[in-house]
Every structure is written in C-alpha cells, then in structure tokens.
Amino acid sequence: MPDNLADPAFHANPHPAYASWRREGPTRKVRLASGLEAWLITRYDEARQALTDPRFSKNGGDDNHPSSAIDRALSRHMLAVDPPDHTRLRRLVSAAFTARRIEAMRPRIEAITAELLDAFPSGGAPFDLIDAFAFPLPIQVICELLGIPADDRDAFRAWSNIIVGGVAYRDQFPGAAAAMVGYIQGLLAARRAEPGDDLLSGLIQVRDSGDSLTEDELVSMVFLLLIAGHETTVNLIGNGVYLLLSRRERWERLCAEPALIPAAIEEFLRYESPVETATFRITSEPVTIGDRTIPAHAPVLIGLLSANHDEARFPDAAEVVLDRPQNPHLAFGHGIHYCLGAPLARLEAQIAFTGLTSRYPGLALAAAESDLAWRPGLLLRGLFTLPVTPGQP
Numbered sequence: 001m002p003d004n005l006a007d008p009a010f011h012a013n014p015h016p017a018y019a020s021w022r023r024e025g026p027t028r029k030v031r032l033a034s035g036l037e038a039w040l041i042t043r044y045d046e047a048r049q050a051l052t053d054p055r056f057s058k059n060g061g062d063d064n065h066p067s068s069a070i071d072r073a074l075s076r077h078m079l080a081v082d083p084p085d086h087t088r089l090r091r092l093v094s095a096a097f098t099a100r101r102i103e104a105m106r107p108r109i110e111a112i113t114a115e116l117l118d119a120f121p122s123g124g125a126p127f128d129l130i131d132a133f134a135f136p137l138p139i140q141v142i143c144e145l146l147g148i149p150a151d152d153r154d155a156f157r158a159w160s161n162i163i164v165g166g167v168a169y170r171d172q173f174p175g176a177a178a179a180m181v182g183y184i185q186g187l188l189a190a191r192r193a194e195p196g197d198d199l200l201s202g203l204i205q206v207r208d209s210g211d212s213l214t215e216d217e218l219v220s221m222v223f224l225l226l227i228a229g230h231e232t233t234v235n236l237i238g239n240g241v242y243l244l245l246s247r248r249e250r251w252e253r254l255c256a257e258p259a260l261i262p263a264a265i266e267e268f269l270r271y272e273s274p275v276e277t278a279t280f281r282i283t284s285e286p287v288t289i290g291d292r293t294i295p296a297h298a299p300v301l302i303g304l305l306s307a308n309h310d311e312a313r314f315p316d317a318a319e320v321v322l323d324r325p326q327n328p329h330l331a332f333g334h335g336i337h338y339c340l341g342a343p344l345a346r347l348e349a350q351i352a353f354t355g356l357t358s359r360y361p362g363l364a365l366a367a368a369e370s371d372l373a374w375r376p377g378l379l380l381r382g383l384f385t386l387p388v389t390p391g392q393p
C-alpha cells in the first residue's frame, strides 16, 4: 500500500515522514491527493542523479499532443519537454532573459521593496506578511519584467493560485486556465501592436524574427515565466521569515549580521524548499534505483525537499544553520531543467531580507506555529498566511 500524501498532517510537517522514508530506501511508491500512484525519490544522491538521467523524461518517450487548445497552450514550455525541443526553447528564452536584464532590475526591485516596507501598517496591529510583502514583491517584479499592467495582477493572482493548487482546485482549473491563456494572448497582441522594452516584446521578436517559436510555445513560455516567476519566490520569502521568526535568536542574529543574508537564503532554500518535489518525470524504460526497479512509463517525483534534508549529504541536516559553509541544495533543481530564474530569485530575496531586517528589527510572529497553515499539494511548499506584528521601525 503506497503512502498517502494527501494527509493534511503530512503537509503541516513533512520532515519526519521524509526522514523515515529516506532511512527505508532511496525510492518508494506514494499515492497523491489526485489518487494517482507515483514513485518518489527521497535521497540526495539518487535525486541529483535522476535530475540528469534522460530516462526520467518529460514525456516518457512519446510525443504528447494534448487535445485541447488550452492544454496545448499551457504545455509547450521548456519545463514540459525533452531535448531537442527543450534545448531550443531554453536557448530562445535565455537570449531574452539575460544576466544584464536581471541586474538592470536591481534598482526597481529595491524601489518596490522600499514602497512595500513603507506601507506596513503602523501601530503594532498584526498583518499578513505574505499579503503585504512576500507575494506583491515577486509578482510586481515579474510583471514589470514582462511588461504586464499593474491593474491586471489581482485577477492574475487568482488564476495562478488555482492553476498551481492541484487537486484542491480541480473544478476551477479549466476556467482559470482558459482565462489565463486568453489573457496572455491579449497581452501578446497588444505588444505586437506596440512593442516595448520588456521581456514580452523581446520574446515576440525572437519568435517573429527567427520563426522558431510557435504561437502555442510563446503563450506557454509566458505562462511558465509568470507562474514560476512568483509562485516560488513568494514561498522563499515567506518560508525564510517563518524560519527566522519562529526561533527569535535566528532573526536577531541576521539583524545583527546582515553579511550572513546570502548564506541564510541558501539555508532557507534548503530547509523549507519552495519547490517540494520537481515537476513530474515519466520513465522511458525500467530504471533500477537501489533494490527497486521503477517500471517503464511510470510517473516519478523527485523529492527536492527530502533530498535537501538527507543526513548523508548535509551535516546537521535537521538544524537551520544560517552560516552553513557548504550548501549544495537541489532547491533550484539540477541538470537541463535547472531553474532559469535562480539569479532573479536570489536577487529578490537578498533585497527583501536586507530591507526587512534593517527596517523592521522588531518584526515578530503573531500566531502560534501550530496555527500556521501550509498550502496543499506536493509541488510547492509555502504558507497561506504569515501573521506578524511590525514592532518599532
């Protein structure tokens, strides 16, 4: 009988379950909330290896052709395909998503952060840090990068929540997906009519000049960038603040030693990895891991959070070590699908934690740890809300 990952107690604190599974072996069968049975890889070495093994494919060796136009428009992005399509799509986005464009965002990220921090409620009343800070920062950044109007962000947030929410939102998924695709098509049409200096215009030019991106691929790419660009970074900021405030001495140490912020961010990524399991792989042929063989065409989840807690790889894996000297975590994945947005996510987090610790050293948790609710689903690990009080600025 596979382990049932739909259990809410598992999401509240999955670490003990993962620890006992790692002790039992590097891979096991699990049942997901959707009822689907999948294989889960739990240990670091095996997870890292699987991320580079082409037998763990995105389409199991079959070229998948989703039937509906919406599914097609959402599934032609680089994270959903194998080489050679992956190589081509990643190269095209990388041409527009350059280090120079990311670095050029720094002053805007600092300005957005300062604006959000200025707007924290005064008077000591509790407020939700996710809503006031962890969510609006990355979404504003990715929207500005892509050139998406500020007014559309609330609608966009609602669709995005449903789309990544998994089985909990199954009934609403088709409507949200159709709305999102229609919205992206409208955006592309507007940018074609009036090109700007944004990433969206850059991607359109890549498509129109080389004719190397289909329209579905272009819509799908924007979709991936929008979703990946904020659903993850919100969790990095939220989970990091949670890890700091739930043990006050950690928060105080970071306020006193801001030089630790980059290492601390790596530790947040390791300890409460915002992407809990990598996106699905399908075995193209039988693959033996340890003493078990995963059959061909089986769905496989690579447990990034579990791998990042592997005692065989990380000394004191169960401890939060803010100045961990070596931290080769897999939170951004590994291999050909390694996160394209990692430099942007790190930049945003550094600016966010620098701003928070310098402006609000009195920030405090305003809820018992046991009252904090974690979002359902195995893909993302993050809190719904994080009630805090601002303290004296």
Ligand code: HEM
Pocket: 078, 079, 080, 090, 142, 224, 225, 228, 229, 230, 232, 233, 236, 273, 274, 275, 278, 279, 280, 304, 330, 331, 332, 333, 334, 336, 337, 338, 339, 340, 341, 342, 344, 345
């Ligand atoms: C891929 C994590 C932020 C864009 C990935 C993967 C992970 C990941 C684990 C690989 C998934 C897999 O192999 O199945 C994260 C985390 C982030 C973050 C933890 C923040 C803390 C971002 C941002 C962007 C982004 C800000 C873009 C603006 C992408 C893209 C891919 C990707 C395009 C697909 C790469 C490919 O398939 O070649 N991310 N990500 N990510 N991420 Fe991120």
